[in-house]
Amino acid sequence: MINxxxxxxxxxxxxxxxxxxxxxxxxxxxxxNYFSNxxxxxxxxxxxxKLIQQKTDDIYNVLGVRSHDLYITSGATESINWVLRSxxxxxxxxxRRILSSRLEHKATTEVLKSLNKIDYIExxxxxxxxxxxxxxLELLLKTGADLVSIMHVNNEIGVINDIEKISFLCKEKGVAxxxxxxxxxxxxxxEVVFKYADFITVSGHKFYGPKGIGGLFVSREHSLTxxxxxxxxxxxxxxxxxxxxxxxxxxxSLISELESDANRxxxxxxxxxxxxxxxxxxxxxxxxxxxxPHIMSxxxxxxxxxxxxxxxQPYAISLGSSCNSTQEETSQVLRTMGLSDGLAAxxxxxxxxxxxxxxxxxxxxxxxxxxxxxxxLLSKGAPGWCQKGQNA
Amino acid sequence: MRQAGVRxxxxxxxxxxxxxxxxxxxxxxxxxxxxKGEGSAENRALLTWVKFELFQSNHKIINMxxxxxxxxxxxxxxxxxxxxxxxxxxxxMDNIEFRKAVKSLSIPRDQVGKIIIVEDAFFxxxxxxxxxxx
Numbered sequence: 001m002i003n004x005x006x007x008x009x010x011x012x013x014x015x016x017x018x019x020x021x022x023x024x025x026x027x028x029x030x031x032x033n034y035f036s037n038x039x040x041x042x043x044x045x046x047x048x049x050k051l052i053q054q055k056t057d058d059i060y061n062v063l064g065v066r067s068h069d070l071y072i073t074s075g076a077t078e079s080i081n082w083v084l085r086s087x088x089x090x091x092x093x094x095x096r097r098i099l100s101s102r103l104e105h106k107a108t109t110e111v112l113k114s115l116n117k118i119d120y121i122e123x124x125x126x127x128x129x130x131x132x133x134x135x136x137l138e139l140l141l142k143t144g145a146d147l148v149s150i151m152h153v154n155n156e157i158g159v160i161n162d163i164e165k166i167s168f169l170c171k172e173k174g175v176a177x178x179x180x181x182x183x184x185x186x187x188x189x190x191e192v193v194f195k196y197a198d199f200i201t202v203s204g205h206k207f208y209g210p211k212g213i214g215g216l217f218v219s220r221e222h223s224l225t226x227x228x229x230x231x232x233x234x235x236x237x238x239x240x241x242x243x244x245x246x247x248x249x250x251x252x253s254l255i256s257e258l259e260s261d262a263n264r265x266x267x268x269x270x271x272x273x274x275x276x277x278x279x280x281x282x283x284x285x286x287x288x289x290x291x292x293p294h295i296m297s298x299x300x301x302x303x304x305x306x307x308x309x310x311x312x313q314p315y316a317i318s319l320g321s322s323c324n325s326t327q328e329e330t331s332q333v334l335r336t337m338g339l340s341d342g343l344a345a346x347x348x349x350x351x352x353x354x355x356x357x358x359x360x361x362x363x364x365x366x367x368x369x370x371x372x373x374x375x376x377l378l379s380k381g382a383p384g385w386c387q388k389g390q391n392a
Numbered sequence: 393m394r395q396a397g398v399r400x401x402x403x404x405x406x407x408x409x410x411x412x413x414x415x416x417x418x419x420x421x422x423x424x425x426x427x428k429g430e431g432s433a434e435n436r437a438l439l440t441w442v443k444f445e446l447f448q449s450n451h452k453i454i455n456m457x458x459x460x461x462x463x464x465x466x467x468x469x470x471x472x473x474x475x476x477x478x479x480x481x482x483x484x485m486d487n488i489e490f491r492k493a494v495k496s497l498s499i500p501r502d503q504v505g506k507i508i509i510v511e512d513a514f515f516x517x518x519x520x521x522x523x524x525x526x
Contacts, residue, residue, distance in 0.1 A: 304439070306463045310404075311416065328439040328463075342461070345439045379461045382441050383434060386461035 006360040010316045011353030018208035024250040038240045039232045055249035062252045068217035075214035076182040076203035077107040082227040083178045083199045084111045087147045095119045096146040102336040130286035130337050141173045153183035156333045157286045158295030167196030186258030187292045209251030213244035269293035296350045300372050301387040302379035305348035311371045318349040342386040405498040411471030418474045420457035429521025433512035440509050444517040466506045
């Protein structure tokens with residue numbers, strides 16, 4: 001499996017399961033002693049429950065967390081839904097006010113859209129370079145809020161938000177603070193997040209764990225309302241996916257390995273960035289900001305990323321656009337940063353991880369250089385909206 | 393499971409892939425001609441711009457070049473035109489044949505507007521050519 005990953009540059013979308021995670025899950029699944037429902041009160045159930053508690057403690061220990069409780073969810077989308085929907089207006093209450101950014105993942109922005117019919121949702125402005133405008137956040141907080149929800153690392157452009165400063169502003173006004181840390185586990189130290197955030201979302205498959213499992217860390221000073229109803233745990237009902245928890249805990253045990261690999265990625269990414277200067281017209285989005293080296297968003301004017309993705313096969317690169325029934329829809333993140341639709345459609349994302357190697361990046365660069373030259377020639381004479389500028 | 397996996401309409405059909413490769417691999421070759429016509433069409437909402445240049449000699453289209461800012465389906469549609477040119481049928485091309493060929497590409501409903509842009513660009517260039525010396 002690992003040998004086939006040389007051409008994979010989409011680690012921000014998902015990572016392959018680490019061999020240690022696969023082994024831990026496989027060993028657990030084939031062990032007859034641990035198939036039982038962890039909530040059952042018989043001996044087998046108690047044994048499984050003990051093991052799950054142990055795995056949860058392992059996660060707390062790896063992260064050094066003492067102030068938050070971990071709730072296992074199906075992934076980041078569920079965790080984010082749970083937090084945001086817990087803050088919506090309850091019966092007989094006044095509408096709530098939630099502050100967030102248009103640079104958030106759709107798992108946040110789509111939930112906020114649904115809440116906007118009842119509650120007040122406001123978006124913190126973004127500076128033209130892609131940074132969250134903290135002055136605007138301060139201004140918004142002056143008129144009160146119930147929750148601020150911000151991602152630690154942006155999934156499209158890799159920009160790092162200043163969690164400490166945002167938290168400081170929130171604490172000053174007594175406002176709860178949720179951090180979507182899906183993209184930061186294994187890339188950045190999480191101490192600052194656990195020190196300052198009240199709610200923290202993580203996702204297993206973003207750091208070499210299994211898909212279908214995530215976590216929501218909740219500060220002991222806060223509580224949530226149930227998101228779903230059913231048997232078992234009152235707050236998060238349903239039978240615990242025990243094998244997933246085992247894989248999830250094993251993925252957390254990789255964190256120190258991932259964090260030390262970040263230096264290698266930093267070097268790879270820097271060298272690749274230098275090479276990219278050879279490609280005419282190419283720009284890296286939010287190039288001047290503090291970013292994780294694992295994520296790079298690249299614009300080549302006149303070259304639609306959908307076409308580029310096709311002609312650089314078999315390299316796996318990610319697009320920033322999708323379409324709906326009436327028009328092409330480009331990435332909201334890129335549009336918020338002021339890119340025109342034409343430029344946003346000409347932007348793609350590369351993301352690196354444990355198995356990214358210099359040689360494969362060099363080979364990819366050669367192909368990218370060749371094909372982008374051809375595609376730029378193909379778009380010669382195209383109107384201005386295709387190749388430059390900001391939207392009107 | 394309806395929601396699981398990749399949406400089918402996000403991937404080119406195998407025939408569209410063939411036509412994409414045909415258009416993408418097509419390279420304009422300089423050749424003597426009597427006159428040329430050019431035309432373009434665009435739709436900003438669909439993020440598509442297409443321009444054709446048609447070259448004629450002895451009242452036959454003998455060569456074609458194109459430029460575009462478009463997605464893979466549009467390029468596949470252009471591949472149909474390229475095939476007609478390469479098989480020497482472009483001068484006989486009529487709307488129905490083109491539509492029929494394009495239909496076989498299984499273009500998703502939300503992308504069909506792009507066929508019209510290719511058609512408009514092509515017929516604008518044809519009109520320009522006919523207005524000149526046809």
